[in-house]
Amino acid sequence: MPMWKRNLFFCWFGMFVTGIGMSQIAPILPLYIKQLGVHDSGSIVQFAGLAFGITFIVSAIFSPIWGIAADKYGRKPMLLRASLGIAVVVGCMGFAHNVYVLIGLRLLQGVITGYSTACTTLIATQTDKEHSGWALGTLSTANISGSLIGPTIGGFIAENFGLQNSFFLTGGLMLIAFVTTALFVKESFTRQDKKVLRMKEIWASVPEKSLTITLFITFFVLTVALYSVEPIITVYVTQLSRTTSHVALIAGIAFSASGLANILAAPGLGKLSDKMGAHKVVLVALIVAGIVFIPQAFVTNPWQLTGLRFLFGLAAAGLGPSINILLKKITPDSLTGRVFGFNISALYLGAFGGSVLGGQVAAWLGIRYVFFTTSALLLLNAVWVYFKVYKKLNINMALYKN
Template sequence: MARWQINLTVLWLGQFLVMGGMTMIIPFLPLYIQEMGVTDAHEVAMWSSVIFAGNFVTSFLFQPLWGGLADRYGRKVMLLRSGFGMAVVMTLMGFASDPLHLLLLRVMNGVISGFMPAAVALMSTNTPREKIGFAMGTLQSGGVAGSILGPFIGGLLAEWIGFRSIFYITGILLFCASLLALFLVKEKFDASAAQSKPKISLLQGFRELKQTRELPALYAVTFVIQFSMLSSMALIPLFVQELHGKGEMLAFYAGLVGSVTGFSNMIASPLLGRLSDRIGPVKILAFCLLGAAVSFIPQALVTNIWQLLAARFMLGIFMGGMLPSVQMLIRTYTPNGMESRSYSFNTSALSLGNMLGPVVGGVLSSSIGIKGLFVMAAVLLFANMLWVRKTLFHGGTKQRAG
C-alpha cells in the first residue's frame, strides 16, 4: 500500500470510532439520565437536549483555535491530542453521577474535539492531487458509517452490558485508534518553516482567508447543507409513526428510515469522490445539491413507509457528494500553510448547522409540519446550488493559492 493509502485506512477507522462514539449515546441518553435520579419527563427531555447539544456548541467555538495550532505544529499532533483526549473524556462519562457532570464532560469533549478536521487536513495535504476526491469521499464514508452504526451498536450494548460500560468500551476503542494513528500515520510537515511564519490571531486568520472569496462561500454552503439536513431529522420517527401507525415494528421502521440515508451516503461517497477527480468537484457539488433538493420534494408527498424509504435512500446518494466536494474545494482555494485553519472554520460552520437545524426545525414544525420542513430544505438546497454556480463557476476551478 502507498503511504497515503495507509493514512486513509487508519484515519477511516478513527473517523468511524469518533462518530460512532459521539452518536452511540443517542438511544439511551434519556434512560441514562433517569438512572441518575431524574424522573420528571420534562426535565429528562430538557437535560437530554442540552447534553447532546453541548458538544456542538464548544466544538463550534474551539475548532478555529485547534486549526491554527495544527498549521503551526502539524496535523498529526492535533489528531493525537484530540483522539487521546476524547478517549479520556469518554471514559469519564461512564463515572458521571449527575446530569450536570455529563453535561460538563460533553462540553469538554467539544472543546478538545478536532479529530475530523485534522484528519481531513492531513489527508488533503498528504495525498496525490489526482486522488484527493477519492480520499475525501472515502474518509467521509468512515464518519457516516460511525454515525449510522453508533446508535444501533449503542442500543444493543445498552441491553447487554448496561449504560456505563459502553463509555468505557468507547474510550478504550478511541485510545486504540489513537495508538494506531501514532504509529502508522505519517505526515509530511515542515514544522520549523511553519513556526517561522508570523503568528496571527483567529480573527486575522479569518480575514486572510476571507480575501479568497470562494472560501466564505464554501463555509456558507456547508452551513446550509447541515441546516437543511438536520432541520427535520429529529421529527422523522414521528413522521414514520404518522405513516405506519402505532403498530408492530414501529421502532424498527423508524430506525431503518433514519439510517437508510447513511447507507446510501456511505456507498456513494467514494464513487462520487472518484468521479470528482475526473470532472471536477464544482460540478459534482452543484449536481448533488440539485439532486438533494429534488429528493426532498417526494418526501413531502409520500403516503407510506416504502415511498419514504426510497426517497431517503435517493437523498443519501446525493449527500455522499456534497461535503467531500466542499472539502476538496477548500483544499484547492486555501493558501499554503493555512489548510487546517481553513478546514476548522468549515467545521465550525458544520457545527453551527448541527446546532441550529434541529432547533429551528422544532420551532417551525408546529406551524408548517414536517412536510413543510421537507419543502423548506428543498428550497434551501436549490438556493445553495444557485449560490455555488454564482460563486464557484467562473472559468473552472483555479489552482491552489500560495
C-alpha cells in the first residue's frame, strides 16, 4: 500500500475522533453542569454556551499557529502532540469537580487543537495530483462528520452509560489515535531553518489573496449552514412530532443525517472535482445546498426533515474537498500548513457562528426562518463564488492545472 494511502486511513480515523471530541459534549453539557452543582436554569444555559463555544473560538485562534509549527517542525509531531493532548484533556473532563474546571479544560482543548490542520497538510503534500481530489475528499469527511455525529454519540453514551463515560470514551479513542499515529503514520520531512515570518509577511507570500479569502469564507459559510440547526433541531422535532417519546434520539438522527451523507458522498465528489474542476463542483454544490434548505422550513414530520438533511449533506460533501483541492493548487508547499490552518479556523468559527445564528434567528423571527436565512447565505455565497472563483478559473485554466 502506498504511504499516502496508509497515512490517509489513520489520519481519517484521528480527525473523525477529534470531531467527535469537539462536539459530543453539546447534548450533555446542561446535564453535566447541573451534576457539577449548578441548579439555576439561567446559569446552566450561560455556562453551557460558554463551555461549548470557548473551544471553537480558541481553536480558531490557535489553528494557524499550529499550522506554522507543522510547516517548520513536520506534520507528524503535531499529530502526536494534538492527539495525546486531547486524549488527556478530554479524559480529565470526566473528573471535573466544578463547572469552572470544566470550562478551563474546554479552553485548554482549544489551545491543544491542530490535529486536523496537520492531517490535511500531510495528505495534501504527500498525495500526487492524480489522486489529490479523492484523498482530500475522503479526509474532509472526517472532521465534519465526526462533529455532526458527535452529539448523537455523546447523548447515546450519556443516556445508557452515564455522563462521565462520554468523556472517558472520547479520551480513549484519541489515545488509540495517538498510538496508531506513532506506529503507522510515516512522514519524510526535512526541517529548513528559515526566518520565522510574521503574519503580515506570510500573507504577502500568498500568491492568490482574493481567491484564498473567497475559499476561506466559503468554508465558513458551509460550516455555518451545517451548524445553524444545532440549537433548534430538538425544539423543531418536538413541534413536528405527534409524540414526545424519543424526541432526543430522533433529533440526533436528523442532525447527524447530513454527516452520514457527507461520509458517503465526499470521496466520490472529490474524484469528480479532479475530472471536471473543483471550482465547478463548489458552485453547483452551493446552489443545490441553498435550494435544499428551503423545503426544510415546510416539512410536516421529522422524517421529511431527516431526508432533506441527508440531501443537504450530499451537496455539502462537494464543498469541503473541492475547497481543499483549490487551496492546495494555489498555495506554495512552504505555506501549505499555514493556509490550511486558517481554513480550519474558518471551520471552527463557522461551527460557533452557525450555532449563534440559529439560536438568535429562531428567538427573534421563529424556527422556520433559520432555514430561510441559511439558504440565503448559501445562495449569496454561490453568487460571490461565481464571480470570484468560477469565472476567474474558467478564464485562466492554466492556474488550475499547475
